Amino acid sequence: MAQxxxxxxxxxxGGGEFRDYATEVTSGMVVLxxxxxxxxxxxxxxxxxxxxxxxxxGSCSAEVNGMPKLMCMSRTSDLPLEKPVTVxxxxxxxxxxxxxxxxxxxxxxxxxxxxxxxxxxxxKDGTWRMAQSDVDRSMEFRKCIECxxxxxxxxxxxxxxxxxxxxxxxxxxxxAALEMHPLDTENRLEDLRKEHGIGxxxxxxxxxxxxxxxxxxTDNAIIPLKERVVDVSYDPIRRFLARYRRKASAVGLAS
Amino acid sequence: xxxxxxxxxxVLIIGSGGAGxxxxxxxxAAGVSVGLVTKCLLGKAxxxxxxxxxxxxxxxxxxxxxxxxxxxxxxxxGQYLNNWRMAELHAKEAPDRVRELEAWGALxxxxxxxxxxxxxxxxxxxxxxxxxxxxxxxxxLRALQDSGVHLGVDIYMEYTVIELLKDGDRVIGAxxxxxxxxxxxxFHAKAVIIATGGIGKLYKITSNSxxxxxxxxxxxYHAGAELIDMEFVQFHPTGMVWPPSVxxxxxxxGVRGEGGILRNKDGHRFMFDDIPPLYTDQTADSEEEGWRYxxxxxxxxxxxxxxxxDHVARCIVREIKEGRGSPHGGVFLDISWIKEKLSDAEQHIxxxxxxxxxxxxxxxxxxxxxxxxxxxPTTHYAMGGVRVDADTQMSVVPGLFAxxxxxAGLHGANxxxxxxxxxxxxxxxxxxxxxxxxxxxxxxxxxxxxxxxxAVRRTLEPFDDVDEAGGEGPYQIQEDLQAxxxxxxxxxxxxxxxxxxxxxxxxxxxxxRRVVVSGNRAYNPGWHAAVDLGHLLTIGEAxxxxxxxxxESRGAHSRSDHPDKDPAAASVNIVIKKGFDGTMETRRETxxxxxxxxxxxxxxxx
Numbered sequence: 001m002a003q004x005x006x007x008x009x010x011x012x013x014g015g016g017e018f019r020d021y022a023t024e025v026t027s028g029m030v031v032l033x034x035x036x037x038x039x040x041x042x043x044x045x046x047x048x049x050x051x052x053x054x055x056x057x058g059s060c061s062a063e064v065n066g067m068p069k070l071m072c073m074s075r076t077s078d079l080p081l082e083k084p085v086t087v088x089x090x091x092x093x094x095x096x097x098x099x100x101x102x103x104x105x106x107x108x109x110x111x112x113x114x115x116x117x118x119x120x121x122x123x124k125d126g127t128w129r130m131a132q133s134d135v136d137r138s139m140e141f142r143k144c145i146e147c148x149x150x151x152x153x154x155x156x157x158x159x160x161x162x163x164x165x166x167x168x169x170x171x172x173x174x175x176a177a178l179e180m181h182p183l184d185t186e187n188r189l190e191d192l193r194k195e196h197g198i199g200x201x202x203x204x205x206x207x208x209x210x211x212x213x214x215x216x217x218t219d220n221a222i223i224p225l226k227e228r229v230v231d232v233s234y235d236p237i238r239r240f241l242a243r244y245r246r247k248a249s250a251v252g253l254a255s
Numbered sequence: 256x257x258x259x260x261x262x263x264x265x266v267l268i269i270g271s272g273g274a275g276x277x278x279x280x281x282x283x284a285a286g287v288s289v290g291l292v293t294k295c296l297l298g299k300a301x302x303x304x305x306x307x308x309x310x311x312x313x314x315x316x317x318x319x320x321x322x323x324x325x326x327x328x329x330x331x332x333g334q335y336l337n338n339w340r341m342a343e344l345h346a347k348e349a350p351d352r353v354r355e356l357e358a359w360g361a362l363x364x365x366x367x368x369x370x371x372x373x374x375x376x377x378x379x380x381x382x383x384x385x386x387x388x389x390x391x392x393x394x395x396l397r398a399l400q401d402s403g404v405h406l407g408v409d410i411y412m413e414y415t416v417i418e419l420l421k422d423g424d425r426v427i428g429a430x431x432x433x434x435x436x437x438x439x440x441x442f443h444a445k446a447v448i449i450a451t452g453g454i455g456k457l458y459k460i461t462s463n464s465x466x467x468x469x470x471x472x473x474x475x476y477h478a479g480a481e482l483i484d485m486e487f488v489q490f491h492p493t494g495m496v497w498p499p500s501v502x503x504x505x506x507x508x509g510v511r512g513e514g515g516i517l518r519n520k521d522g523h524r525f526m527f528d529d530i531p532p533l534y535t536d537q538t539a540d541s542e543e544e545g546w547r548y549x550x551x552x553x554x555x556x557x558x559x560x561x562x563x564x565d566h567v568a569r570c571i572v573r574e575i576k577e578g579r580g581s582p583h584g585g586v587f588l589d590i591s592w593i594k595e596k597l598s599d600a601e602q603h604i605x606x607x608x609x610x611x612x613x614x615x616x617x618x619x620x621x622x623x624x625x626x627x628x629x630x631x632p633t634t635h636y637a638m639g640g641v642r643v644d645a646d647t648q649m650s651v652v653p654g655l656f657a658x659x660x661x662x663a664g665l666h667g668a669n670x671x672x673x674x675x676x677x678x679x680x681x682x683x684x685x686x687x688x689x690x691x692x693x694x695x696x697x698x699x700x701x702x703x704x705x706x707x708x709x710a711v712r713r714t715l716e717p718f719d720d721v722d723e724a725g726g727e728g729p730y731q732i733q734e735d736l737q738a739x740x741x742x743x744x745x746x747x748x749x750x751x752x753x754x755x756x757x758x759x760x761x762x763x764x765x766x767x768r769r770v771v772v773s774g775n776r777a778y779n780p781g782w783h784a785a786v787d788l789g790h791l792l793t794i795g796e797a798x799x800x801x802x803x804x805x806x807e808s809r810g811a812h813s814r815s816d817h818p819d820k821d822p823a824a825a826s827v828n829i830v831i832k833k834g835f836d837g838t839m840e841t842r843r844e845t846x847x848x849x850x851x852x853x854x855x856x857x858x859x860x861x
Contacts, residue, residue, distance in 0.1 A: 026499070028499060028500060028501075029498065030618075033499060039730070040728075040734075041730075044728045045774030045781045049296070051466060052299075052464045053464070053500065053501075056303050057298075058299070059295070077620070096777075096778055097777055100778050107297060111404050115402060116359065116360035127357070128357065128369075129368065129369030130369050135365055142393075143393075182362075184360075
């Protein structure tokens with residue numbers, strides 16, 4: 001048992017401040033437990049979201065000591081409790097109140113993505129046949145719990161605020177899941193390049209680091225999509241010629 | 256006077272879990288305007304927690320399976336208190352409901368010939384559960400969500416429904432507020448579907464999400480609907496008890512299946528102490544024989560840890576009540592002991608139980624390959640809920656439908672694993688279709704604005720002047736309610752304790768009436784908790800009254816003062832309804848006899 005200070009952001013879109021709450025932290029508690037304890041004992045109207053408290057719904061996303069995390073999966077024993085623990089809302093989204101942000105943008109983005117379009121059923125009874133190995137390819141992406149921590153940490157959204165031009169890692173993972181679905185016949189590559197702004201991602205892998213489901217977002221989802229976009233968007237012969245010309249002129253300059 | 260907005264829909268759905276989304280899909284396919292309100296964000300509903308699978312007699316793994324076997328299994332599991340027509344429809348329609356999920360993008364694990372793979376589960380005669388690893392609920396919910404957002408359904412996220420609105424006998428909408436601003440909205444609808452899920456948050460220890468506060472059955476009850484089977488609450492025997500953050504989180508039955516044993520604080524393996532006579536022949540005589548069973552020896556009989564869930568839960572409770580529990584109020588579940596038997600025990604455990612290994616390592620600092628886990632029963636599922644017509648899912652109140660966990664009938668006295676996800680699909684679809692039909696056949700009703708203003712005023716009462724009321728915040732009241740229900744109307748019940756619970760509920764209701772919340776209406780969880788309290792108290796009373804009325808032990812309902820089955824109660828439902836004077840009324844109702852062809856199936860499969 002230890003006394004700890006939790007420095008929690010209190011405020012709304014009009015402004016706010018960090019407020020310190022002294023509270024008892026007992027063994028085994030996660031940050032969500034502490035925040036709820038503060039809510040029950042000291043700040044009844046402290047706004048936060050949570051549902052399952054088991055790392056499966058992705059509701060309790062926040063920034064704990066500056067790191068985007070699920071509060072329910074952040075153990076207090078992993079934090080230096082001798083210093084105040086800061087808990088603040090995700091920065092990439094507009095604040096509603098305290099730890100609750102307006103994540104509705106994500107739902108609007110998803111709606112813009114072309115939905116699943118299966119091929120015709122393989123059998124007369126309307127069913128399909130798929131090999132487990134084909135199913136497995138999109139499984140990693142389907143683990144996503146939509147906590148939006150990857151969106152929060154993505155600098156294109158967080159710092160550059162390009163929310164109208166870039167859909168963010170979550171939805172690139174979503175498209176990867178659709179594109180690698182064994183039955184899907186839709187083509188989203190043109191959208192990826194133009195409307196979804198895949199080119200904005202410059203592979204800093206911050207999203208991969210914060211994913212609570214350990215999805216290898218950048219390497220397994222985004223890079224293969226980028227490769228597919230490049231494959232269809234650029235004529236390989238012209239690209240080869242362009243590279244040849246560049247090389248030739250470089251040689252020319254050197255000589 | 257509080258101003259409120261009005262939204263018009265043909266069909267209003269309350270709840271965004273599997274049943275709500277499936278209902279939205281079929282209602283919108285029927286061409287009516289659909290609104291869906293949810294307390295949470297879309298995609299966060301408790302359905303995402305479901306792991307095992309969706310029970311459907313596809314016959315992909317064992318072709319002997321078919322709807323008749325599924326029907327018979329479901330009825331046997333429910334001790335024949337099920338609504339047999341629902342069990343029939345469920346068994347017949349579940350395969351199509353699973354297959355169409357695939358057309359909407361869900362991906363299941365496959366058989367070698369590329370069909371949907373099915374796994375074994377307790378109470379199912381054949382491998383029947385379509386699944387994807389241990390995250391079937393997430394896959395199902397996401398498929399419904401992602402196809403659903405393109406259907407033109409209006410989704411109102413983070414809206415709480417306070418009350419159903421009526422015009423005469425008929426439900427014609429609902430009053431709600433949005434959590435973000437705390438502003439009131441009247442949803443004016445020709446038909447309303449309740450799909451709000453469970454009631455787990457009525458108990459201190461539960462595997463349920465915060466939002467499982469019994470809103471739906473409570474709203475329906477206050478609107479005149481009947482509730483049945485409320486005494487049947489499923490307690491899963493092994494949930495985590497420590498640390499507090501994960502209390503109630505499920506520990507899979509697979510741990511016991513792999514040889515895990517239950518011990519009390521004295522190290523005694525107590526499950527051998529009490530083996531029900533019906534099971535003596537099927538249960539191991541010695542620890543050695545039990546171990547051989549878990550290692551696949553077909554000659555050996557099962558260890559007592561693998562007796563039925565209700566029995567194991569009761570034995571655990573007995574140990575705890577008699578002072579032989581573990582430090583945090585559970586008992587010990589030990590799989591690490593198998594190192595006495597297996598040289599590579601550590602690797603074996605990690606390979607067979609990866610999720611459990613990580614769950615305990617990550618959340619409890621317990622290495623289950625080296626030390627025992629602390630476990631105790633956890634509130635898991637409500638078999639009871641809104642009484643509905645089997646075919647249409649309409650309650651006794653015209654225009655009011657219910658589907659999923661908040662509806663009752665399919666599961667009787669005990670639900671089989673896997674039957675809940677199929678329940679959501681089969682009856683979500685039916686509710687959506689028939690609500691749409693009802694909406695087409697009926698004109699919109701009249702909203703009684705005086706009634707709305709009165710409900711708004713009552714909902715805002717907790718904000719009134721703190722000093723004169725001398726009230727308290729909602730959190731302590733909710734905690735006290737959960738502790739009381741756990742202690743007095745938990746796994747093993749008796750009359751004297753439940754009578755005390757009724758008195759306690761009245762006292763808690765008094766406290767809830769004086770509840771105060773600080774701050775304003777904008778995203779104020781204190782206020783939300785105060786609103787939830789009313790529903791929890793209603794459901795708590797319904798469970799207690801039904802449990803008092805059933806003076807026997809059957810299925811998930813156990814009475815220490817009536818430990819045996821009462822043949823006279825074998826085909827009786829306990830029905831709960833709000834009386835004219837506002838008090839809760841309980842009555843017994845005999846279940847109609849099964850038609851001969853269904854009876855024949857039951858007899859044949861016995």
